[in-house]
Every structure is written in C-alpha cells, then in structure tokens.
Amino acid sequence: MWDDVQQALKEKRYELVLSGQEVNQLIEKAEGQLDPAVYDLVQLNLLKITNTPLTNLSKDLARLVNLTNLVLQNNRLDGLPGTLGDLEKLKFLDVSSNRLTCLPPSLSHHITLTTLNVTGNQLTELPSFQKCVSLSVLDVRHNQLSEFPDVCYSSLSFLSEVRVANNLVQQVPVAVVDLPALKLLDVAHNNIKIVPGELSDTPKLKELNLKGNPLSDRRFKKLVESERCLPRQVLDYIRQHCPRSSGQEGKGKKGKGKKNKSREEEEVDVLCKELQVLGWGEREGVPSVLVRTAVKEVRPYLVCCVIHHLDLRNDLFKRFISIQTKLHDGICEKRMVATVATHDLSKVHAPLYYTAHAPKEMHIHPLGRGKEISAWELYGSLQHEAEAQRKQQKRNVAGLHRFLHMLEPWEHWPCLEDGQGKVISLPPITNSDYTKITQDTTSVLLEVTSSSSLNKAKEIADTLLLAVLQNGLSSKTTERGEAAVVVQQVRVEDENGGLRVLYPSHTDLAFQQERVHVVMPVK
Secondary structure, three states: OOHHHHHHHHHOOOEEEEOOHHHHHHHHHOOOOOOHHHHHOOOOOEEEEOOOOOOOOOHHHHHOOOOOEEEOOOOOOOOOOHHHHHOOOOOEEEOOOOOOOOOOHHHHHOOOOOEEEOOOOOOOOOOOOOOOOOOOEEEOOOOOOOOOOOOOOOOOOOOOEEEOOOOOOOOOOHHHHHOOOOOEEEOOOOOOOOOOHHHHHOOOOOEEEOOOOOOOOHHHHHHHHOOOOOHHHHHHHHHHHOOOHHHOOOOHHHHOOOOOOOHHHHHHHHOOEEEEEEOOOOOOOOOOEEEOHHHOOOOOEEEEEEEEOEOOOOHHHHHHHHHHHHHHHOOOOOOOOEEEEEEEHHHOOOOEEEEEEOOOOOEEOEOOOOOOEEHHHHHHHHHHHHHHHHHHHOOOOOHHHHHHHHOOOOOOEEEEEOOOOOEEEEOOOEEEHHHOOOOOOOOEEEEEEEOOOHHHHHHHHHHHHHHHHHOOOEOOEOOOOOEEEEEEEEEEEOOOOOEEEEEOOOOOOOOHHHOEEEEOOOO
C-alpha cells in the first residue's frame, strides 16, 4: 500500500491529494493505475490527482460514495469508468488536460453535478446534459467538437457559463435562448459564420465571445475582434443586424406552412409553460402570517406562498432539494442575503406568526435531529460539531455550521411559529422536523426571509417558482397538455391587520423572456 493512501486510511481523512515525483514512480510501476486501496477510502470528499502518468481509473471508483470533488488535471487518462455516474454526491469534476476521446454516458443523468471541466482533451462528441439539472458551469474548450453541447434546455435553470472556445463548432443553436441563467457564452476560435439574431434574447446573457470565427458579416467580425469592443456592443449588433431563423418563411420547424398567423396564434405557439396564481382565500388551508414588532429590527422581510400539485416522487424530491441548495449558494449569497424554507402545508397549523425570541426561551425540533431543544442548545451543539470538524478535517466547516455567525449579533432570534406555538423555522439556520417535506408532499408552504430587502426576497421566490416549473416538479397540466404550476397567494400582515406583503402580486413573476405564461387572479 502506498504511504499516502495508508496514512489517509489510518487517519480517516476526507481529502487525498496525489502528485509529485514519488507518486509518478508508483503509478508507472502500477502500469498507469492507482493503488487499489484508494477505492477503500469511502469517507473521501475530495480526490485530487494532478500531473501524473495515470492512464485509467478502476470501476471501483463508484465505492467512493461520499466524493463531492474529483480533480484529475493534467494526467494521461484516455477514458473514464462508466461507474463515474454512480457517484451521487459528486458536484465538481475536473478532468482537464488529459487524452479523453469521449465521456461516459452515465454522466448525462447526473443531477448533482454543478461544474464540469473537460478542457484540453480530444473529445469529438459529448453526452446530452439535459438531465444535469444542477449544472452551472460547463467548460469544454480546446477539444475537437463539431457540434454545440446538448445543453439548450429551460430545465437547466442554473447553467450560467458555457465555454466552447477552440473547437470545430459551426453554429450556435437558436435554442440557447432557452437557458434562463446563462451569463457567459464563449465560442471563440470555432468555425461559426452566422450568428442567429435570437441570441440577443437570451435573458441573462452579459458576455459573448466570438473572436477568431470566420464570420460572414465583415463589419460584425471587425467589431468582435476589436480590443475596445464591449460585450453590450456585440449583443446590440446581433439584435439589430443578425437574421432571425424564426422570421424566415418556409424555413425551420416554426416557419413551415405558417405564413399567415395572427399575433394571438404566434403568442400561443411560444407559450410552453404556465404559472397559475390563485388568490388568497380561493382555497382553504392556506394561512396568513402576522409579523410581530420584535422581528422587525432583526430580519424584517418575509414573503410566503403555497405551491400546489407538486410531484416529488423518486428522484424529483432530490431535485427539489438541490434547487434550494443552489439558491442558497448562489442568489442568496450563502444565506447572507436571504434564506429559503419549505414546509409541508398539511402539517402547518394556522395562523402563523413571524416573530423573535431570546434563544434560551425558544424551542425547536431541528430538521433531522432527534428531539426538541432550545435554540441556544442547538447553537451550542452546532458550535461543538464545528470545532470537531475543524480538528478532524483541518479545513473549513460545512453544513449548517457555516451560518452560526449570522445569529451572533442578535439578542433575539427570528422564527416562524404556527398556531400551536411550535417554531417551524429558525432562519437562517434550520426548519422544524414537524413540517418537513417528503416524497409524498403535494402542497408546500414557501418561506423566504431576508435582512437586506423585500425585493430580494421576492426575486428569490420568483426564481424558485420558475425552477419548479422548468424542472417538471408539478403534476398539473393545462388544457393544451403543457406543464403548469399552481401557486396560491399568502398575506403577510402587521399586528394591526394591515397588509405588508401579498405574494405573488401582479407586479411579480415577470417571466416573459423564459416563455412562461403567468395567469393572475382577477383584481
């Protein structure tokens, strides 16, 4: 057994890094493979092997069930085991600068993967990433790809960066516009001659790199090659001068035989999903929330709504949880800006009170823990676990322990109580086990709290509702058979019964660019 591996087994390490001359000699002696004992390190979160003569990995890689980060940069890998897709917790995969000619098809079903870096290989094709719903960064630069990656799906609601530079791609598909979170698209140094005008409609696109392509529009080519060119100028030019494929009669699926459509008929064609909003009081069992004065100086902003007809069976439950995790890490800025909580509506007792208490006076049954304890006891327990993590792992703590510092400035801690006096939420730390959602949950109370602004809380709620719709987490459909999500308004009131927030209102849910039709209740 290699010394580094033996030491990692003995100390039950969570990380293993293999690099250097000694490791290279060991791998060469093992004919390009790893010590089989590496695959016994089932507790590993990170496995990093760089700058070695490693040529292949064993299918036993699937035994590393806790692996979240796999970094295999600058080796000699000519293939990856099909069992790579069995690593259900894997979030970060970097196999850049190897000799890969293909990726295992099992990667196409990986719902937890957030970052994939395969730059600097010999790939001629990629698997579809349609089901990789957590993917946020895809880097496939410096390969031999002739087609754009199969990522143009609205269900990829977190995909913000796609890097395809230095390949052989001939066109950017119009369907890129369906990516709701895409901010950066790098297709420099390919074989692209024409850019579709629809590209300028991509909702969040801020940076587009087209340098080094044989663009047929010489004026456009001169613009993109200029060192003074700004991203906004590129998108403006595309919007004003590049042809739109949907506007060419008789060409493409949308154009055939559809020359004389009315505006209403054209609008029906592009509506692929629907978000139906029920007014507060239209359906029984939906509580209002009363805000106490005590919480206004701590965490004053709250929006709530109810999502009906959810389908969380099987893998869809994991997908729903993954959406919340991505929101917390992204738009919520590690919970510093806002926190999302979800509750099984059938377990919630009305009315609800958003208030604040001294931590020693507040009791909660924390999610996933055995019994009800005071908030102060929970804080102490998490602090103790954090210290243990630091000593054992010798790195930053993970999980709920990362957010404890946010409570420290407050003498009173915010919470959401139900009509029976039970605390069902302690933002930004945890929910209550009493109201936890399961695969059988069909109606969810969504709660977003913020210390920064009401508009930010609404934006986050909007984003979650859009993700629910785009990821197919509803059993509801429209009369035309299209996907639909039903959301019911929740009133947030002050202590005198005055309205603070009614969400979602007619000014929320601005999803036109994502091709979502919002049906609001009549005023």
